[in-house]
Structures are given as structure tokens and as C-alpha cells.
Amino acid sequence: MDTARLIKDYRYYLGYERGMSPSTVASYSSDLERFLQSVEDKAIAEVTVDDIVDYLGKRSDEGISERSQARLVSSLKSFFKWAVMEGERKDNPCDKLDAPKIGRYLPSVLSIEEIGAIMDSVDLKSRCGLRDRALLETLYGCGLRVSEAASLKISDIYFNDGFLTVIGKGNKQRLVPLGDVASEAIKNYLENGLRIPAGPEYEDFLFLSKDGKPLSRVSVFNLVKKQAMAAGIHKEISPHTFRHSFATHLVENGADLRVVQEMLGHKSILTTEIYTHIDSSVWQKSILDHHPRKQLKKLPA
Numbered sequence: 001m002d003t004a005r006l007i008k009d010y011r012y013y014l015g016y017e018r019g020m021s022p023s024t025v026a027s028y029s030s031d032l033e034r035f036l037q038s039v040e041d042k043a044i045a046e047v048t049v050d051d052i053v054d055y056l057g058k059r060s061d062e063g064i065s066e067r068s069q070a071r072l073v074s075s076l077k078s079f080f081k082w083a084v085m086e087g088e089r090k091d092n093p094c095d096k097l098d099a100p101k102i103g104r105y106l107p108s109v110l111s112i113e114e115i116g117a118i119m120d121s122v123d124l125k126s127r128c129g130l131r132d133r134a135l136l137e138t139l140y141g142c143g144l145r146v147s148e149a150a151s152l153k154i155s156d157i158y159f160n161d162g163f164l165t166v167i168g169k170g171n172k173q174r175l176v177p178l179g180d181v182a183s184e185a186i187k188n189y190l191e192n193g194l195r196i197p198a199g200p201e202y203e204d205f206l207f208l209s210k211d212g213k214p215l216s217r218v219s220v221f222n223l224v225k226k227q228a229m230a231a232g233i234h235k236e237i238s239p240h241t242f243r244h245s246f247a248t249h250l251v252e253n254g255a256d257l258r259v260v261q262e263m264l265g266h267k268s269i270l271t272t273e274i275y276t277h278i279d280s281s282v283w284q285k286s287i288l289d290h291h292p293r294k295q296l297k298k299l300p301a
Contacts, residue, residue, distance in 0.1 A: 003036050006044070006088075013082055019170040021147075031075035045089040052076060052093055073097055108235045110245040115140055121230040128210070130193035132223055134185040135207050135215070139224075139242040141182035143250075143264055145169075146220050146239035153204045154190070159183055168265040176263055 007029055014025045038055050039047055060069060077094040084092055110118070122133040139149050148166040157164045162183070163175050186206070189195075196212035198205070205214040224239050235241075243264070250260050 003033070003040070006036070007033055009086070010079060010082055014078075019172070021169055021171075027071065028075040028078060031072050032079050035072075035076060044083055047080075047089075047093055049093040049096065052097060108237055108241050108244075109248050110233070110235070110237065110241060112249060114231070114233055114235075115242075115245060117231040118227050118233065121227050127194055130185075130189040131195075131207060132227070134182075134189035134193070135220065135223065136227065136242070137182040137185040139220075139239055140246050141179045142166075142176045143243045143246040144176070145243060146217050149239070150207065150215050150217055150220055152206045154206050155204050157186065157206070159187065166265075172265065174262070174265050 010032060011025055011029050014020045014028055015022070020028070035052075035055055038058075039051050042051070056069065056072065059072065064072075073094070077092070077097065080089070080092040080094050083089050119133065119136060122136065123129045124133060126132075135149060138144060138152070139146075142149075142164065144152070144166060145168065148168060152164070152166065156166065157178065159178070162178050164178050165173055165175055167173050195208055196210060198208055198212040202208065202213055207215045209215050209219060220239050224237060224242070228235070228237050247260055247264060251257065
């Protein structure tokens, strides 16, 4: 079995045909490579559902989490679906395979007061103070993923129109409203902050490091943790916490879930509902209270 060729072709399919992010492609490929090593004496067409179940059992015995098991099942289902399309086999042995049930993952949420405390903790007179404040305001005020903020370009920002464009998951572009606070913080950074001269390949990036290169994801994580400590907040937070907190505050203030879904770039409204951890009974009551059939009289018995 030409494992190297299969993995290479499959990676191309995931990245270029399905538009998955590099990190997802890497995770799926790693799962696949490890599985194929476990059945190296079999051709792809000969792999059975029992082989897959046995492998999942071994991985479970090794102590991998239910979330990791679910991803592994998803990886194998995707691969064998591709193998069928490519004519490598006639059926998908994962069709009758169920992923383990996993509970909701609800990250920490910062209150509006805690967000304010973190913003205020930034020393605007420090060398990178204006940049750091602008970055934090953008993470929270626009609900961006860390990768979206780190790769944001000056040319992506339309100050007069009050929005910016980002490239999210699946290489999809979306428009994100830019609030006044974040807009002013970015302008202040661009006009008065210390931006190290960058080479032609980096000069359009908004958030630059002291070396004149775009900030890395790790740098953004470290910045968030540093400012949380400076503000006296001891929760376990990350840049993602700002995104989650922003979505939560929007919904708490009455924003429509569909609007929040569009702004955050979620494919499913269920992701947004989980992401903002709204109690399902509250969501149900909101819908029923506004149901167009609510006012109809009951039919006679």
C-alpha cells in the first residue's frame, strides 16, 4: 500500500477541494497516518469496520479523550468517503460507525467589567502599549479568532464604512462590523504607536512585532495572559475567551442569533447557540412567544 501517496492526495483534497484550515488538515492527516500504520498489511479496499473498531478500542485504552475519539472517527469517515470517490474502494466502512457523545464545551466568559479592567491594565505609554490595546479591542470588539486578528491587514479595514474583512475557516471571507472603540484604538496605534519598519511583504499587516513581522498566535496568547494577570483576573483565559465573551454579551443585550452567527462566521446556528451558552428553554420561550400561530384559538375538542 502506497501510504505516502494516499496521504499526500488526501491532504490536497482536504486543503484545496474542501477548503479546510492548515491545522485541521494536519490533524486529519496525522489521524489517518497513524491508522494506516496499524493496518499496513492491508490494502485500503480490504480494511473492514472491525479493523476500525479494534483500532478505536486500542486508542481508547491508551486514554485519549472522547473529544479526540470523536475527531478520529470524523477523520476516518472523511478519508474513506474520499477513497470511495477516488475508486480506491466500493464502500465506506465507517458508515455505521457512531462518534462518541461529547458534552458541551463552554469556555470561560469574562464580564463586561473584567473586559474593561483588562483594557485599562494596558500601559499606553509603554513601547507596545498602543498596539496591545488596539489588538485587545479588536479581539473583543470584533469577535475575531486569534488567527484572524494576527493576520489582519491595514487594507482590510474600512474606517469610514465601519467594518473590516477577515478570512476565516475554510478560506471564506466575511464582513465584520467595526465599533467606535476598536476603531479609535486602531487609529491611535497607527498614528501614534511605534511600528517597526517592515519589509514589503509585511508592511500591510496591522499588528507587528518588535522585529517588524506579524505577531504570532503564541505572542497573542502570551499578551492576553499577561494583561489578565495585570488586571488581577485569575481565570484561565485565552484570545478565544474574548471572542466567546463578546458573543455572550451581544446575545445578552438582545442581538439576534442569526446576526451573531454571521458575524462570527459559524456554519451552523447550533454552534452559535452552544457558543453563547444560552439556556435552551430561554431560546424556546423566545421563539414560542413570537410564534405567528400563538394567537390562534384552540380548536374545539
